[in-house]
Amino acid sequence: MKLSHFQFNLPEELLAEFPAENRDESRLMVVHRKTGLIEHKMFKDLIDYFDDGDVMVLNNTKVFPARLYGNKEKTGARIEVFLLRELNAEQRLWDVLVDPARKIRIGNKLYFGDDETLVAEVIDNTTSRGRTLRFLYDGSYEEFRAKLLELGETPIPKHIEREVTPEDAERYQTIYAKNEGAVAAPTAGLHFSKHLLKRLEIKGINFAEVTLHVGLGTFNPVEVEDLSKHKMDSEEMDISQETCDIINGARAKKHKVCCVGTTSMRALESSVSSQRTLNPYTGWTNKFIFPPYDFSLADAMVTNFHMPKSTLLMQVSAFCGHDLMKKAYAEAIEQKYKFYTYGDAMLIL
Structure with a gap:
């Protein structure tokens, strides 16, 4: 067929x-x-x-709450980061999608949360929208995962054109x-x-x-x-x-x-x-x-x-x-x- x-x-x-x-x-x-x-x-x-x-x-x-929003260093541009899979727990490497992708290059840093204690550095391009990020966080792995869950948003599909609700x-x-x-x-x-x-x-x-x-x-x-x-x-x-x-x-x-x-x-x-x-x-x-x-x-x-x-x-x-x-x-x-x-x-x- x-x-x-x-x-x-x-x-x-x-x-x-x-x-x-x-x-x-x-x-x-x-x-x-x-x-x-x-x-x-x-x-x-x-x-x-x-x-x-x-x-x-x-x-x-x-x-898991896979959708994060960060701000690009210097410009402050709002970037959506969609976590796909963890590549290396020890090094805190993740395979992600970014949007808008044209603004995100190797070496760029993204800051997450009001206190900006969670930072990610782009270390590779995988596809047109795909990137590999290394997360930088002062804390144990358990604390890092808790921070991701705290900042992440329920990843309802994009065709649902409304704000994510607690429901x-x-x-x-x-x-x-x-x-x-x-x-x-x-x-x-x-x-x-x-x-x-x-x-x-x-x-x-x-x-x-x-x-x-x-x-x-x-x-x-x-x-x-x-x-x-x-x-x-x-x-x-x-x-x-x-x-x-x-x-x-x-x-x-x-x-x-x-x-x-x-x-x-x-x-x-x-x-x-x-x-x-x-x-x-x-x-x-x-x-x-x-x-x-x-x-x-x-x-x-x-x-x-x-x-x-x-x-x-x-x-x-x-x-x-x-x-x-x-x-x-x-x-x-x-x-x-x-x-x-x-x-x-x-x-x-």
Whole structure:
């Protein structure tokens, strides 16, 4: 398939600016792959589609406040610094994006916070917007990390054209987030409330956790018509033996395995054996899933509604079936479902 197969017209008013008032009361479109049936529900109705022994695969990555604002030495120009990943803890080196990038060169220093006790020096250019920064701070590593968290802002996506609110710090995070390292939320998981998780647990649904630290590469535009030539950025992931045992055990007993989000699905597909069993793995993945693709483990998937031409849409299309996905998205636009980060959800069965 080609890039142009994933273009569609998305009305701007359908991009969600705020989350639903209650996590589990966003809308839920249920798509049945075998029959083509499309149902319209609330997210908390998800429980009706799963039974005792089924498994939900959750990505337990935790978003850190990755967006900082500093001032350039001498000129005082305000510069946005988006932390991507820590390169060296001892030397306090970070891979970042800067905006506006044209003003930031090797050797420049940036000052953060009202007291300017946190300083960063640019030591390398990595891409047009990418830089390597060395942070300078008088204090222990723990104090330095605390300072980053204090000064950082919840990294809600740029399409949400409003000020970040205190509510975002809570709502741009799944309730089961625990392993810090993501710069973007695994958004399908944002719909789960504590109450819904407890109801699922009481019904006998099991939970298997994976970690895939979502990077901005997930959202990089695809710039080649031939999808086989697109390269995903690598993202750090971890799958434990316990998770493998839960998922492999459920599959052996013919129970459903549901991936919550494209990141959970990518993690599983990055560590599957030729016998279609899940193996433990700690490392990196740059797995890019697009149609046609033969999925090995999951029977169902929870996901949000994605942007045109995005790698996320391509993965959903591979799982749903391209024609059915197009039909579902046309219906979502007609029914005014909300799209993207804080938008509504889809359950594919």
